[in-house]
Amino acid sequence: MKSWRAPWRPxxxxxxxxxxxxxxxxxxxxxxDRAVATLTGGAEVRVTDLYAxxxxxxxxxxxxxxxxxxxxxxxxxxxxxxxRWCDTLVLVYPTWWAGQPAMLKGWxxxxxxxxxxxxxxxxxxxxxxxLRDVRTIVALTTHGxxxxxxxxxxxxxxRTVTRSLxxxxxxxTRTVWCALYNCDRSDDVDRGRYLDxxxxxxxxxxx
Numbered sequence: 147m148k149s150w151r152a153p154w155r156p157x158x159x160x161x162x163x164x165x166x167x168x169x170x171x172x173x174x175x176x177x178x179d180r181a182v183a184t185l186t187g188g189a190e191v192r193v194t195d196l197y198a199x200x201x202x203x204x205x206x207x208x209x210x211x212x213x214x215x216x217x218x219x220x221x222x223x224x225x226x227x228x229x230r231w232c233d234t235l236v237l238v239y240p241t242w243w244a245g246q247p248a249m250l251k252g253w254x255x256x257x258x259x260x261x262x263x264x265x266x267x268x269x270x271x272x273x274x275x276x277l278r279d280v281r282t283i284v285a286l287t288t289h290g291x292x293x294x295x296x297x298x299x300x301x302x303x304x305r306t307v308t309r310s311l312x313x314x315x316x317x318x319t320r321t322v323w324c325a326l327y328n329c330d331r332s333d334d335v336d337r338g339r340y341l342d343x344x345x346x347x348x349x350x351x352x353x
Contacts, residue, residue, distance in 0.1 A: 159189035159352055160279075162232035166196045166239040166250040173329070173337060177286050177344055178238045184345045185236070188352030192228055196249045201225075203252020209259075216261025225253065226262045234282040234351065237307065241289045241325070244296060245303040254311070263314040273314070280315035282351060283307060284322040286344055288329040296327070322347060 163182060167174040178193075185191050196203075202221065209219055218226040229235070239250050246254070260266065264273040285307045289296055296304075308321040324347050326332065326340040 159185075159234050160232045161185050161189045161191045161234040161236060161352075162228050163191060163193045163236045163238060164196065164250070164253065165193065166237075166247050166253070168197050168249075170198075172240075173288065174238055174240055176337075176341065177288075180341045180344050181236055181238060181286060181348055184348040185352055188349075189234070192232070194225065194228060196253055201249060201253060203249050203256070205252065205255040209256065214260055214266060216265065218257060218259050218262055222256050225257045226259075229257055229262060229277065230279070233279045234284070235280055235311075236284040236286065236348070238286045240329075241287050241296075241303050244299040244301070246306060254306075258311070258314060275314045275316075277315045281319050282322065283311060283315065283319060284324065284348070284351075286324050288326045290330040291328065293325075293327040322351075 163178065163185070165174070165178045169175070182191060182193060206219075217223075237246075237250065239247055245251070258264075261276070263277050264275055266273055285304070287303070304323055304325075308323065312319050312321055324344055326337070329337075332340075
């Protein structure tokens, strides 16, 4: 009698969604909701709402003095645990002044620290990445201006995600940049199309 084995299936993705916007009823909130609804069907999902949490983005003098010592500050330890847990990171935020909002930048400053995102071995002048489980980083963001304006400005926010953060992850980590440009002049049709694009991009990750 032949034995039966269930077909092999890849393990579910572990997705951390980090949401940053001060207004609960913002369009960014609609992007977050569409993203979470899409991902939940095929992945384990954890959601962090930085404003709702009252996250403190200030990188203190004490943290700076100890920045080469491994470990996150106690008040952000759970955020560090979530970052270590995930293999897919989804950032949902508006682009302000060509970059991430101060709250999200503070999350990067305080959570992507020595012992969490990187280490600096004795005698070395090069950081060693620690987030080796992270294989995909997705940015879902809006820009008030057109894309060419952001290009002239240097696209600093995009480079933070696709270069700086990516370097602390697995060498083969892919980045997905999904932006709605000219959002200030967009209408419901434009925004609906963007939400559909968000759904399509994320659904492809969890199939």
